[in-house]
Amino acid sequence: MEYPGNLFVVAAPSGAGKSSLVKALLELDSHVQPSVSHTTRAPRGQEKHGREYFFASEAEFDNMVQSNAFVEWANVHNHRYGTSKKAIEERMAQGADVILEIDFQGALQIKKIFANAVTIFILPPSWEELRSRLERRGEDSAAVIEVRLQNAAVEVAQVHQFDFVIINESFDRALFDLKSIVHSQRLKYLAQRRARAETFKALHIS
Numbered sequence: 129m130e131y132p133g134n135l136f137v138v139a140a141p142s143g144a145g146k147s148s149l150v151k152a153l154l155e156l157d158s159h160v161q162p163s164v165s166h167t168t169r170a171p172r173g174q175e176k177h178g179r180e181y182f183f184a185s186e187a188e189f190d191n192m193v194q195s196n197a198f199v200e201w202a203n204v205h206n207h208r209y210g211t212s213k214k215a216i217e218e219r220m221a222q223g224a225d226v227i228l229e230i231d232f233q234g235a236l237q238i239k240k241i242f243a244n245a246v247t248i249f250i251l252p253p254s255w256e257e258l259r260s261r262l263e264r265r266g267e268d269s270a271a272v273i274e275v276r277l278q279n280a281a282v283e284v285a286q287v288h289q290f291d292f293v294i295i296n297e298s299f300d301r302a303l304f305d306l307k308s309i310v311h312s313q314r315l316k317y318l319a320q321r322r323a324r325a326e327t328f329k330a331l332h333i334s
Contacts, residue, residue, distance in 0.1 A: 132220070132223040133219060133224045134313055135220060135227075135242050135245040136160070136245070136248060137228045137235045137239070137247045138248045139231060139250070140296075142205075143261040143265065143276065143280075144252045144261075144296055145250060145299065146229055146250045149250065149296065149299070149303055150162070152303050153303065153310070154227070159225055160224075161219055161224045161225065161226055162226075162227055162228075163212075163215060165209050165210060165211050165212075166192065167184065168189050169181075169183075169207035171183055198210035199237070199242075201234070202231055202233040202234050204233075205276070209230070209234065216228075216242070232286045236289060247292070249286075249290040249292070249293050250295075250296050251284065253296070292309050
């Protein structure tokens with residue numbers, strides 16, 4: 129099914145800067161709206177239920193899985209994350225561009241369901257820089273950082289399956305690249321035909 133809004137799916141290994149880039153994009157472009165995922169992990173820092181995530185118990189998450197409420201769900205770092213299909217469809221139907229921050233498994237699953245989804249992978253400039261960013265974050269123990277780096281090696285190996293790749297060496301440059309992808313997608317023929325259906329009709333373009 130085609131919707132007037134676009135769907136952008138952003139994946140990256142932990143520490144590559146995905147969340148910071150998406151947050152900056154949302155502050156600059158009011159037409160882009162975040163998709164809020166469900167997760168079984170506990171809130172971090174200033175995170176609030178319904179803003180960054182819908183925080184669910186294991187039982188609540190199980191019920192949603194059994195009722196096919198998720199367009200995708202995955203186990204990441206020993207916690208489960210899921211994306212509500214209904215929430216995405218409602219926003220896109222209203223003409224909003226929806227952006228998802230997700231792991232690579234979820235991104236590839238979503239692409240199978242939403243064929244027009246634009247997938248974007250954020251890479252760090254080097255393994256050394258990725259380790260340094262994880263350490264500077266101060267959220268994880270040394271053991272957890274090692275697990276995240278091991279997982280990152282698996283995730284990065286999937287980059288060839290994504291439509292676009294951004295190397296986050298300079299934050300400003302990476303944000304410019306992300307904005308460029310969003311803007312160029314809005315100008316594609318199929319996206320314009322969906323978003324400006326009345327104009328196409330008035331010009332007798334089928």
